[in-house]
Amino acid sequence: MRSANNEPHTAIPGAGQREARFNFRRYSPVELWIALVIVVADQVSKAIVRDRFELHDGIPVIPGFFNLTRVHNTGAAFGMLNAVDFPFKTALLSGVAAAALIGLAFFAATLPAVQLLSRVGIALIIGGAAGNLIDRIALGYVTDFVDVYWQNWHFWAFNVADAAITVGVALMILDMLAPRLRPARPGR
Secondary structure, three states, X not given: OEOOOOOEOOOOOOHHHHHHHXXXXXXXXXXXXXXXXXXXXXXXXXXXXXXXXXXXXXXXXXXXXXXXXXXXXXXXXXXXXXXXXXXXXXXXXHHHHHHHHHHHHHHHOOOOOOOXXXXXXXXXXXXXXXXXXXXXXXXXXXXXXXXXXXXXXXXXOEOHHHHHHHHHHXXXXXXXXXXXXXXXXXXX
């Protein structure tokens, strides 16, 4: 059924405009490549670490500051829930991660092209989240290996996916805080 101006008739006012906002054709090939490169780099680096290091083995890269150390994270971000064990933990965390990925994909589809930093940031986050989700589903844990520390204080071990997520979030925050860096839209 069509309205007087030849647009599809909807029972919900404004529904036609909302549908147009979720346009997956808005993804540019560059954003898809960014996410894919992150997933591949993450999985290759983790495979190398799993092949060359036993659990908790490592080598100093910058003595007193940075080691490569194999760690298994069975918990969530920053090792939360790592020491907690409960039934279906891997399935629950995988489900939450998958739901977050779907939500991120829908959010990314709403971003206008002028929000380049946010679009690149979301691509990094999606690539990183997908890389960690692959580990969690295939292995039951996420392989972390970057160990940054100072004296006896160690930052949480992380990996390429975690770094991509962190940089992606930083780009999105920068885009929100500095909108004047975006090119002006025509007609504004």
